[in-house]
Amino acid sequence: MNIGIIGFGGVSKALIKLLGDKSEYLYNLGIHIRVKYIIKSNGGIYNNLGINLEEIISNDFNLNIESLQFKEDININTIVKNNDIDMLVELTNTNIETGEPGLTHIKLALENSINVVTGNKGPILLQYNNLKKLADKNNVKLGIGCTTGGALPSINVGTFDIAGSDVLSIEGILNGTSNYILTEMYENEVDYDEALNKAISLGIAEANYNLDVEGYDTASKILILANVIMNSSLTIDDIKIQGINLLYKSLIINEKKNGNKIKLIGKIYKEGEQIKAYVKPEVIDKSHPLYFVDGKNKGVLYSTDTLGDISVIGGASGTINAAAAILRDIINIFCKEK
Amino acid sequence: MNIGIIGFGGVSKALIKLLGDKSEYLYNLGIHIRVKYIIKSNGGIYNNLGINLEEIISNDFNLNIESLQFKEDININTIVKNNDIDMLVELTNTNIETGEPGLTHIKLALENSINVVTGNKGPILLQYNNLKKLADKNNVKLGIGCTTGGALPSINVGTFDIAGSDVLSIEGILNGTSNYILTEMYENEVDYDEALNKAISLGIAEANYNLDVEGYDTASKILILANVIMNSSLTIDDIKIQGINLLYKSLIINEKKNGNKIKLIGKIYKEGEQIKAYVKPEVIDKSHPLYFVDGKNKGVLYSTDTLGDISVIGGASGTINAAAAILRDIINIFCKEK
Numbered sequence: 001m002n003i004g005i006i007g008f009g010g011v012s013k014a015l016i017k018l019l020g021d022k023s024e025y026l027y028n029l030g031i032h033i034r035v036k037y038i039i040k041s042n043g044g045i046y047n048n049l050g051i052n053l054e055e056i057i058s059n060d061f062n063l064n065i066e067s068l069q070f071k072e073d074i075n076i077n078t079i080v081k082n083n084d085i086d087m088l089v090e091l092t093n094t095n096i097e098t099g100e101p102g103l104t105h106i107k108l109a110l111e112n113s114i115n116v117v118t119g120n121k122g123p124i125l126l127q128y129n130n131l132k133k134l135a136d137k138n139n140v141k142l143g144i145g146c147t148t149g150g151a152l153p154s155i156n157v158g159t160f161d162i163a164g165s166d167v168l169s170i171e172g173i174l175n176g177t178s179n180y181i182l183t184e185m186y187e188n189e190v191d192y193d194e195a196l197n198k199a200i201s202l203g204i205a206e207a208n209y210n211l212d213v214e215g216y217d218t219a220s221k222i223l224i225l226a227n228v229i230m231n232s233s234l235t236i237d238d239i240k241i242q243g244i245n246l247l248y249k250s251l252i253i254n255e256k257k258n259g260n261k262i263k264l265i266g267k268i269y270k271e272g273e274q275i276k277a278y279v280k281p282e283v284i285d286k287s288h289p290l291y292f293v294d295g296k297n298k299g300v301l302y303s304t305d306t307l308g309d310i311s312v313i314g315g316a317s318g319t320i321n322a323a324a325a326i327l328r329d330i331i332n333i334f335c336k337e338k
Numbered sequence: 339m340n341i342g343i344i345g346f347g348g349v350s351k352a353l354i355k356l357l358g359d360k361s362e363y364l365y366n367l368g369i370h371i372r373v374k375y376i377i378k379s380n381g382g383i384y385n386n387l388g389i390n391l392e393e394i395i396s397n398d399f400n401l402n403i404e405s406l407q408f409k410e411d412i413n414i415n416t417i418v419k420n421n422d423i424d425m426l427v428e429l430t431n432t433n434i435e436t437g438e439p440g441l442t443h444i445k446l447a448l449e450n451s452i453n454v455v456t457g458n459k460g461p462i463l464l465q466y467n468n469l470k471k472l473a474d475k476n477n478v479k480l481g482i483g484c485t486t487g488g489a490l491p492s493i494n495v496g497t498f499d500i501a502g503s504d505v506l507s508i509e510g511i512l513n514g515t516s517n518y519i520l521t522e523m524y525e526n527e528v529d530y531d532e533a534l535n536k537a538i539s540l541g542i543a544e545a546n547y548n549l550d551v552e553g554y555d556t557a558s559k560i561l562i563l564a565n566v567i568m569n570s571s572l573t574i575d576d577i578k579i580q581g582i583n584l585l586y587k588s589l590i591i592n593e594k595k596n597g598n599k600i601k602l603i604g605k606i607y608k609e610g611e612q613i614k615a616y617v618k619p620e621v622i623d624k625s626h627p628l629y630f631v632d633g634k635n636k637g638v639l640y641s642t643d644t645l646g647d648i649s650v651i652g653g654a655s656g657t658i659n660a661a662a663a664i665l666r667d668i669i670n671i672f673c674k675e676k
Contacts, residue, residue: 018644022502022644025502025504151644151645151646151648152648153495153498153499153500153645153648156498156499157491157495157499157650160491160494160498160499160666160670161491161494161495161498161499161650161666162491162666163665163666163669163670163673164360164363164662164665164666164668164669165662165666166363286630289651289652291630292624292629292630306356306489306654306658306659306661306662306665307489307491307653307654307659307662307663307666308489308652308653308654308655308659309652309653309654310489310490310491310650310651310652310653311650311651311652312495312499312648312649312650312651313627313648313649313650313651314627314646314647314648314649315645315646315647315648316644316645316646316647317646320644321644321645321646323644324502324503324644324645325645327501327502327644328498328499328500328501328502328503328645330502331501331502332498332501335501
């Protein structure tokens with residue numbers, strides 16, 4: 001399988017390392033991955049026989065060493081023109097306003113019958129249905145498992161594990177930062193600000209944590225699940241979004257006395273023929289399958305007609321684990337093609 | 339897709355009904371299932387154009403009405419001779435000593451390049467590795483998701499959702515009857531006998547509940563997971579098995595005071611190059627992902643190198659849900675072939 005990697009941040013580098021670490025595993029599956037392209041925003045490298053990944057790793061991911069022949073004019077158009085890969089791994093920085101440049105990369109690949117695996121949330125959030133149609137039309141696959149919870153196989157469970165059942169609703173605790181803050185407030189009975197500051201100091205909350213605590217990250221993930229698993233065509237404007245940033249400690253502690261917890265839940269459900277979605281802090285009790293998803297942990301609950309309620313919980317969060325989620329999609333697409 | 343169904347108990351009947359209920363769902367997936375054979379132990383029916391399932395349902399699953407043309411000489415050999423189906427659904431009664439008659443049915447199908455989906459635990463328990471080799475050799479698939487927890491997608495998670503990672507261990511609460519009894523003893527602080535009797539009176543414990551409470555059912559499921567997901571070649575004799583039938587109430591209540599529960603855990607793990615397995619009642623605390631799997635509920639925890647810990651919990655238990663698990667495998671195999 002010949003692949004091209006576009007975008008050269010942490011997840012791409014972790015993936016390059018992972019492909020080396022997992023070479024025996026892949027060999028045993030009958031998968032031989034040859035990386036032909038690694039492309040950054042200012043150019044890239046190309047090797048028709050497969051780039052020597054060991055060389056890149058041992059040079060600390062510096063693409064400018066002579067032997068790699070970095071060229072400024074290598075970009076997505078080179079891939080399209082050469083038409084010599086089976087799969088594009090799209091990992092450029094996400095832009096949830098325009099989806100670019102990922103959106104263009106993904107479209108061009110699919111139009112040219114190249115499978116795509118991406119961890120780039122923007123294009124999927126904005127254009128999933130169109131991209132899926134494009135993939136189907138060109139008889140290729142679009143792997144997006146990494147966009148909704150990284151290592152947590154939320155898309156996979158919705159795709160393979162409940163196949164044949166109708167999904168009545170999907171509920172998720174999908175944002176590690178918010179869940180960590182709520183768990184702190186519950187367990188140590190501290191104010192929101194104190195819990196947030198702890199999350200920041202531990203590096204759990206990123207510099208721009210507003211998207212997390214205000215519920216937008218959860219909303220974007222639940223939106224993708226709605227469109228992928230429940231065939232909806234919702235946009236972010238269709239989702240009522242309320243975050244955790246206005247929650248008082250007293251509210252959480254009062255519910256704790258009743259044996260309940262407050263969790264930031266994203267939910268999609270059917271109301272008649274309509275599919276609705278919201279994100280908000282909800283009071284849940286011990287009988288709820290996501291009650292015990294604490295700290296940075298994440299989980300999704302699928303309620304189905306014929307398989308019952310199925311929840312999947314966990315998955316490590318970090319660049320190496322996100323890279324492993326990308327590799328999971330690569331393998332599943334390869335094994336479908338075999 | 340042309341299929342044959344062999345075995346005509348509750349799950350087969352539920353599947354026949356489900357195929358009707360899900361016809362629109364399947365149509366939307368591009369799957370048209372034509373059932374050409376329904377075979378019992380004393381003969382069967384065959385229709386090259388597809389059996390009218392509505393007629394069977396409306397006649398209360400009586401295969402002896404004239405229009406169906408039940409014949410005593412229709413059996414697995416008819417399928418092999420005609421060679422006109424893509425998939426055999428094997429649902430005869432399980433026999434964990436010999437695997438028969440399912441084992442012969444599955445072998446004959448695979449040898450003749452017919453995909454197989456089965457819920458029959460015996461053949462998989464005894465011969466999984468050989469059957470998988472046979473399937474690979476003949477370029478067909480063997481779907482066994484229903485054999486280890488029914489609607490709980492334990493095999494699916496191990497196959498698709500953690501693809502690309504190395505499994506360090508698998509732990510499961512896999513027997514609903516035992517788990518119900520332990521939950522009763524914990525919550526209502528009753529003796530083992532009282533909890534067992536309640537399970538019997540509610541129809542949760544089957545007539546022959548010994549295989550459940552003595553741990554053999556859990557062992558057989560964990561054995562299949564070991565062989566399918568961790569590529570081991572263990573047999574039932576390699577598993578140390580201890581059930582819940584000797585547990586005292588006082589033991590459970592003492593642990594309850596410490597915040598712990600006792601659960602019947604089946605576990606597979608690596609020790610150096612060796613793969614080991616056991617089934618026994620274990621004390622687990624709140625931090626264990628299966629701590630809250632109570633009552634008849636089931637769950638599996640996969641510990642992996644690159645995706646972290648992933649647990650899947652739930653799945654309804656009943657014949658309709660087992661049939662839905664069979665349909666899930668049919669769809670996943672079809673979608674792989676597409």
